[in-house]
Amino acid sequence: xxxxxxxxxxxxxxxxxxxxxxxxxxxxxxxxxxxxxxxxxxxxxxxxxxxxxxxxxxxxxxxxxxxxxxxxxxxxxxxxxxxxxxxxxxxxxxxxxxxxxxxxxxxxxxxxxxxxx
Amino acid sequence: xxxxxxxxxxxxxxxxxxxxxxxxxxxxxxxxxxxxxxxxxxxxxxxxxxxxxxxxxxxxxxxxxxxxxxxxxxxxxxxxxxxxxxxxxxxxxxxxxxxxxxxxxxxxxxxxxxxxxxxxxxxxxxxxxxxxxxxxxxxxxxxxxxxxxxxxxxxxxxxxxxxxxxxxxxxxxxxxxxxxxxxxxxxxxxxxxxxxxxxxxxxxxx
Ligand SMILES: [Zn+2]
Numbered sequence: 001x002x003x004x005x006x007x008x009x010x011x012x013x014x015x016x017x018x019x020x021x022x023x024x025x026x027x028x029x030x031x032x033x034x035x036x037x038x039x040x041x042x043x044x045x046x047x048x049x050x051x052x053x054x055x056x057x058x059x060x061x062x063x064x065x066x067x068x069x070x071x072x073x074x075x076x077x078x079x080x081x082x083x084x085x086x087x088x089x090x091x092x093x094x095x096x097x098x099x100x101x102x103x104x105x106x107x108x109x110x111x112x113x114x115x116x117x
Numbered sequence: 118x119x120x121x122x123x124x125x126x127x128x129x130x131x132x133x134x135x136x137x138x139x140x141x142x143x144x145x146x147x148x149x150x151x152x153x154x155x156x157x158x159x160x161x162x163x164x165x166x167x168x169x170x171x172x173x174x175x176x177x178x179x180x181x182x183x184x185x186x187x188x189x190x191x192x193x194x195x196x197x198x199x200x201x202x203x204x205x206x207x208x209x210x211x212x213x214x215x216x217x218x219x220x221x222x223x224x225x226x227x228x229x230x231x232x233x234x235x236x237x238x239x240x241x242x243x244x245x246x247x248x249x250x251x252x253x254x255x256x257x258x259x260x261x262x263x264x265x266x267x268x269x270x271x272x273x274x275x276x277x278x279x280x281x282x283x284x285x286x287x288x289x290x291x292x293x294x295x296x297x298x299x300x301x302x303x304x305x306x307x308x309x310x311x312x313x314x315x316x317x318x319x320x321x322x323x
Contacts, residue, residue, distance in 0.1 A: 008195060009180070009194070009195065011179070011180070013251055013252065016251060016268060017251060064268040065194075065266055066193075067194050068195065
């Protein structure tokens with residue numbers, strides 16, 4: 001059982017009170033430049049997801065609490081949550097630095113804009 | 118023209134007025150009206166307009182409630198509240214809210230027939246609720262005035278703690294779940310199914 005804390009309303013509870021919404025930080029290319037989206041970009045946006053062993057970043061919803069979406073950093077090996085943060089926010093800087101593989105690649109140019117937890 | 122007539126979601130049940138052999142008091146509250154209100158609590162115009170109509174400020178602390186006279190405001194989310202009042206007053210109150218909120222980005226809807234309300238009373242009520250949810254009602258964090266939305270017996274519900282001693286709690290759930298929840302509560306609140314730990318009755322705070 002995963003124990004989740006909602007950063008919006010502060011409720012703390014069992015995973016069945018929440019809903020996991022898959023990988024976080026997936027940007028829709030058509031939102032920023034609709035006139036110029038390649039098939040490969042659209043494919044990546046719809047279907048290609050990171051699958052790391054270790055630190056992962058996900059979307060969760062406070063399903064039976066305040067109903068809001070938020071982000072969570074979770075270790076896929078230990079299942080331990082490392083941080084909960086807002087749906088419009090980047091993960092804490094130290095977690096962006098710890099990210100590996102495709103996530104490290106993704107956060108590379110975002111670490112500067114991030115905040116410490 | 119035909120006028121809508123309210124009919125209890127339990128009207129078809131012959132145990133709707135009293136379930137025999139329960140360890141708690143279980144009754145349906147059907148004379149309460151409900152208005153769903155959404156808006157930004159940080160918007161002073163919105164908060165002010167709502168306060169003028171209700172006579173009480175919207176509660177912004179998570180899982181809290183506020184009341185004035187026969188109007189009670191239940192916190193549902195950071196931008197959502199359930200306003201309760203006598204059923205006969207709901208349509209008028211809703212009309213006044215809509216008028217006061219004209220031009221302000223918000224939403225007020227009369228949802229008096231959307232939910233069923235069950236009242237649970239007695240020392241055993243918190244333990245009975247614990248049987249259906251991962252939320253611990255006996256850990257001392259949900260005192261009088263608290264509102265907790267939760268997953269109860271697999272369905273969405275909200276519990277408003279009216280008072281602590283004596284323990285009185287109102288459970289709000291979607292109308293279509295009323296029959297199921299009434300059955301579930303009747304079984305789990307039966308005297309014969311009281312929770313006992315090593316032969317000792319578990320009470321509040323144990
Ligand atoms: Zn929440």
